Amino acid sequence: MPELPEVETTVRAINGFENSTLEKIVIHNRNLRWKVDKELEALVANKKIYKISRRAKYIIIKLDVYSLMLHLGMSGKLRIQNKKDNFFKKHDHVEFIFKDKKIIFNDVRRFGSLHITKNINHHPLISNLGIEPLSRDFNKDYLHAICANSKLNIKKLLMDQKKIVGVGNIYASESLFLASVNPLRPAMSLNVSECYEIIKAIKKVLKKAIKMGGTTLKDFYSADGSEGYFKLNLNVYGLEKKPCKKCKHQIKRIVIGQRSTFFCEICQI
DNA sequence: CTGAGATCCTGTCTGC
DNA sequence: TGCAGACAGGATCTCA
Structure with a gap:
């Protein structure tokens, strides 16, 4: 689904969560484009979010030591929901839970993916990416x-x-x-x-x-x-x-x- | 190295 | 109404 503008729009919609504490991540289905790392939940519990940004079509969520990388694939989208509104939709795979709200990753076709890594730039899915089209260097x-x-x-x-x-x-x-x-x-x-x-x-x-x-x-x-x-x-x-x-x-x-x-x-x- | 084609998955729409 | 087939905003993997 989402190309650069849709990912950028999504990042801007959730960047109010910068400086918030991610209480936990709950994963309902690990079988995304790649299987979600078994250690992921433990590594992110009660971590502060320092920065939410975009690289290519990836949403980058910077924690203290680790960063999360989320790709929306063809049909992925995020949804902000009040924590107390405890309803689910079909194909809700991951919940990012905060004090009063949660962000839910929903992806019908499961071409999206969620990764955790210490150094974004060294991650194999990021390190070979080309130039950002909105940068000055793209001339x-x-x-x-x-x-x-x-x-x-x-x-x-x-x-x-x-x-x-x-x-x-x-x-x-x-x-x-x-x-x-x-x-x-x-x-x-x-x-x-x-x-x-x-x-x-x-x-x-x-x-x-x-x-x-x-x-x-x-x-x-x-x-x-x-x-x-x-x-x-x-x-x-x-x-x-x-x-x-x-x-x-x-x-x-x-x-x-x-x-x-x-x-x-x-x-x- | 490059490039073509298959492939992952689910849902919706079109035409018979 | 049923059903097969095409198609959907991505991108990796395999193979030539």
């Missing part, structure tokens, strides 16, 4: 250098988390539409000015999506229960056969790497 020269060395098409390259993090299926399609670049273009065929258009488009799309609370297509809700309204700004994603907003030609849907990809054949060359 046209950087992208052009990556493209020049890749045999992937540009859509696949943008979604490769080892190269650029946070861009998923929705925002890859949307960014390429804004940049007027065909998703099937071999990355190595792109010149510097096309790379410039792409990085501008990615930054613009992600920033706007964060501002609007992410994209709720079906079931994304932030931890405070709010929907994301970026859906209203989608130009191509999920709009097969609808008229292109620039030229009115029908939006086309194709499959790239087993993922639906939407674009305008006329505008995106």
Whole structure:
């Protein structure tokens, strides 16, 4: 489900828990994308939370010695609930319990994961991640250098988390539409000015999506229960056969790497 | 090393 | 209404 803007929105919704004490974690189902560490509950009991942040699509919860890493996968979401409201929903897998409230991790498809580690940067799932797209270092020269060395098409390259993090299926399609670049273009065929258009488009799309609370297509809700309204700004994603907003030609849907990809054949060359 | 394809899981929607 | 098949916002693993 969640790409960078949805994860960022979720982090902002729970960062009020910074400086709170995590009384305990209760795990109802350890069988997430990876089995949750047996020691995890014991290591986090009654620890203060120093910082809640985001790296790529991971939510990082910094405790004293350890940090928690939470990935929402395709269908994961958090829900803040009063502790005394003791109800459950189907697919509630983990509860983070505080004095008066709790944060619940719900994930239908269980592609999400929860990890504990001493040094985030050394964790194998983090250490190989690529550049943050909203950082200054993500510029046209950087992208052009990556493209020049890749045999992937540009859509696949943008979604490769080892190269650029946070861009998923929705925002890859949307960014390429804004940049007027065909998703099937071999990355190595792109010149510097096309790379410039792409990085501008990615930054613009992600920033706007964060501002609007992410994209709720079906079931994304932030931890405070709010929907994301970026859906209203989608130009191509999920709009097969609808008229292109620039030229009115029908939006086309194709499959790239087993993922639906939407674009305008006329505008995106 | 790179890249293509299968795979984990559950739910919903479409078409016959 | 039932049922098969496609599809869903991710990303790792295996194999060539």
